Every structure is written in structure tokens, then in C-alpha cells.
Amino acid sequence: MGRVTPSVLWFRRDLRLRDNPALLAAVSAAGGDGVVPLFVVDPALWGPAGPSRRAYLSASLRALDEALQDGGGRLVVRHGDPVEVVPALTAEVGAGSVHVAADFGPHGRARDERVEKALAEQEVSFERLGSPYAVAPGTVLNGSGKPYQVFTPFSRAWREHGWHEPAGLPARSAAWRSAPGRDFPDADVPDGLALPSAGEEAARQRWEAFLERVEDYAEDRDRPDRDGTSRMSPHLKWGEIHPRTLLADLADHTGKGATTYRNELAWREFYADVLWNRPDSAREYYRPELAGMAYDPPTTKAFEAWQEGRTGYPVVDAGMRQLRATGWMHNRVRMIVASFLVKDLHVEWQHGARHFLHWLVDGDLASNNHGWQWTAGSGTDASPFFRVFNPTTQGRKFDPAGDYVRRWVPELADLSAKEVHDPSARADGPPEGYPPPVVDHAEERREALDRYEEVRR
Numbered sequence: 001m002g003r004v005t006p007s008v009l010w011f012r013r014d015l016r017l018r019d020n021p022a023l024l025a026a027v028s029a030a031g032g033d034g035v036v037p038l039f040v041v042d043p044a045l046w047g048p049a050g051p052s053r054r055a056y057l058s059a060s061l062r063a064l065d066e067a068l069q070d071g072g073g074r075l076v077v078r079h080g081d082p083v084e085v086v087p088a089l090t091a092e093v094g095a096g097s098v099h100v101a102a103d104f105g106p107h108g109r110a111r112d113e114r115v116e117k118a119l120a121e122q123e124v125s126f127e128r129l130g131s132p133y134a135v136a137p138g139t140v141l142n143g144s145g146k147p148y149q150v151f152t153p154f155s156r157a158w159r160e161h162g163w164h165e166p167a168g169l170p171a172r173s174a175a176w177r178s179a180p181g182r183d184f185p186d187a188d189v190p191d192g193l194a195l196p197s198a199g200e201e202a203a204r205q206r207w208e209a210f211l212e213r214v215e216d217y218a219e220d221r222d223r224p225d226r227d228g229t230s231r232m233s234p235h236l237k238w239g240e241i242h243p244r245t246l247l248a249d250l251a252d253h254t255g256k257g258a259t260t261y262r263n264e265l266a267w268r269e270f271y272a273d274v275l276w277n278r279p280d281s282a283r284e285y286y287r288p289e290l291a292g293m294a295y296d297p298p299t300t301k302a303f304e305a306w307q308e309g310r311t312g313y314p315v316v317d318a319g320m321r322q323l324r325a326t327g328w329m330h331n332r333v334r335m336i337v338a339s340f341l342v343k344d345l346h347v348e349w350q351h352g353a354r355h356f357l358h359w360l361v362d363g364d365l366a367s368n369n370h371g372w373q374w375t376a377g378s379g380t381d382a383s384p385f386f387r388v389f390n391p392t393t394q395g396r397k398f399d400p401a402g403d404y405v406r407r408w409v410p411e412l413a414d415l416s417a418k419e420v421h422d423p424s425a426r427a428d429g430p431p432e433g434y435p436p437p438v439v440d441h442a443e444e445r446r447e448a449l450d451r452y453e454e455v456r457r
Helices: 021-030 051-070 082-093 106-120 151-161 200-211 214-220 233-237 243-250 256-277 288-292 301-308 314-326 331-344 349-359 365-376 391-398 403-408 441-456
Strands: 007-011 035-041 076-079 097-100 125-128
Touching: 007 021, 007 082, 021 035, 021 097, 021 125, 035 051, 035 082, 051 200, 076 082, 082 106, 097 106, 106 125, 151 256, 200 233, 200 243, 214 256, 243 256, 256 365, 288 441, 301 314, 301 331, 314 331, 314 349, 314 391, 314 403, 331 349, 331 365, 331 391, 331 441, 349 365
Parallel strands: 007 035, 007 097, 035 076, 097 125
Antiparallel strands: none
């Protein structure tokens, strides 16, 4: 019989105890000799993160620590390059194995290969089990054994492939083992930024509340004036709940709302699959045809106005202010503000994607950047570049009474539903304190289409 040694459970994007296959494997490998729960604050990831993600992650780590304490454990938090930190910890505690949920992002894949190599020199195994997805990227292939490039056939194959049931908790309580290191990261939250509650319990509570109204999701999800979305994206980003758990719960719901929500989860998994197969698409054009189009630099006053939510287009401004106030933006509005940046202000999508990743609490590289490419006309299933969202008509369609705009743009609080989406058309112009439009949409639409025609020749 082999010698039983402690194991290390290295948390990354799986900040939960339930439905965590890596936890089950770590407990099994350690026997009764103990599992060291570890989180490494990697400067390569912490440095570029904006205030929303930093603050939310900090709160989520503390919530995980509290959950561990209920079972007699404490989260070990250390700072530095994981290639150095993880092997150092295993040597300290005499661990024989390190257990993780596989990371499929470009940075995570390369990092894990280096960590695995360093651990092998210590004769410590590096065990990947599970992932942040119901179906791991790279799994779903077409009949030719190649990855899908279009969502609909991917989603069909994804559903046919299926996924495991939630993993549950260990058959016996984990014997947690401690080690030095309680250096939880601190994050300064800017004035006016209020983030959602973090942690596994908060995720479960929000999900259960959404399930009570999931049947309205198909109708309400495009309405930013309604509480029609699940707001689960931050919890999924940090793995406080697993999509496998959501899908298992949705199995009891057969209506259009649940079907639509499953489809949205499939989009998340599709974009992760695209990034796995095309890691260059995180920063470069998935379809390079539009890379040569003429764009304006992100140094204009109009770009600054877009960032700050003072473009003079109410639904755009409401979305950008919601982002700065909550670290989140309604998905329909994300498309509207992205179209405005790329096609009204003629700024390349990468600059908008970078701004979003700085402020979004749910900032996910695959979903965010491929969503931007969709709007820019250069991604998978791309919206044609000639489809230019009119921000005024979009606002009227999806926020018909103006409630969403009034919430986030208080300068327009006293305007009627007829006026609130086009305040510059009033006889007296926009109310005091609210700017006129930074550009003329009709003119910039023509300019965008002219630039598009140039690159097509």
C-alpha cells in the first residue's frame, strides 16, 4: 500500500465546496492526512484586473474561507508566481499531489504547464479534474473532427454530448490541513461602485430566486428596465456555482424561458471553445477582413465621453454609468454601447473590450472579447458590419417607458417617455447638465458604411 501524503487543492475559478470534482479528488488522494486549500494571488492576473473584479474576488475568497471554517479549515492565501508558490507550499507540507479544475484560457494553460513541470521535479503529481464548463472546451467536434465555427450546430452537438450530474460533497468530511499564509488581497472600491454579494451561498440564493421567474426569461431578458436576467455571470466567472448545477436544476423546467437560458449557457461554452481553438482571437480579429478598415484613435473627447456615459445618447449613457456603478451591464445594452463605439465613433473593438474588462465584475476574456467581435462584424456568427444599431430606436424598443434611462441618468428623470430617449429633440434642447449628442448618428452610420465599402474593395 502506497504512502498517504497530504494533498493541495489549488482554487482558481472554482471558489466553492459543492459540485467540485477537484475537491473530491484531493480528499481521496490525501486519505486522512489532510487537504491544504490554497489560492494564489498571481500578479499577472491581479495587476491588469480592474477595481470591480479585484473587490469581488477579495470578497469571494473571504466567503470561501468562512465556508472552510465551518469544516475546520482555513484558506491559505499567498502572493506571487504560481510556478514558484505552488511547489514551495507542497514542499512545506510534504504534499504528494496538487488538484485543480483545468484552466482552458491561454494564460492559464501555459501557467499550468509550467507548474506541472516544476512539481514533477519534486515528484508531486498535478491532477486536473473538471473545468469551469459543463462540457470542456475542445470536446465538441463536428463530423470531420474539427471545432465548430458557428454557434447553432455547436449548441446542437453540445446538447447531444451532454454533461455529468453535479458532483456533490465528499463522502466523508474533508480533513483540512493548515499552512502559513493568510494574506487576503485588499481592493480599493471607487466611490459610487456597489458590487453584488460574493460567495457560494450568495450564488445559490440568487439562482434559486431566479428559478422562481425563469419562465419569464425569454420575454424579459432583452428589457433592461426589468429584473429579467439571472445576474449569475459574476458567480459563474469565479466558479461560485457550476453551470452543471444550473443545468441540472433547469431540467425540471420545460418552458421557453428555461430553454432560452440553456441556450445562453451554451453561448458561454461556445466562446470558451472558440478561444481554446483560436487563442489569438482574444486580441486579434477572428475574421481578419475588417482588420484593415480605417479606425479612429481612442484619444478623442468622444471616446472619453463614451467611457464616462455622457455621449448625449441616453441608453448608451445609462449603460456606461451602470457599468461604473455596479460592475455590470445588461447584455442588450452591452451590444448597443459596443455598436456605438465601433460604428458611430469608429474606434476599434479592442479598446472597448479592454474598457469592459477593466470595469466588469464578470469580465470573462472569451465571452467579453468574442461578444465585442460579434458586434464589430469580425467574430463567429458575427452581426454584419452594415447592421448599425440606432441607439435612440434601441432605447425606445427595449426601454419603452424610459425607466432604465431615468435610473442611471438622473438629469433626464423628469422627461416623459416620448422625450427621454431623444432629449436633444426637445424645443428647449436637453435638460441642464445633460450634453447634446457627441455625434450625429445618421452621418456616422453613413461614414461607417463608407469605410466598410472601402475595405471590401
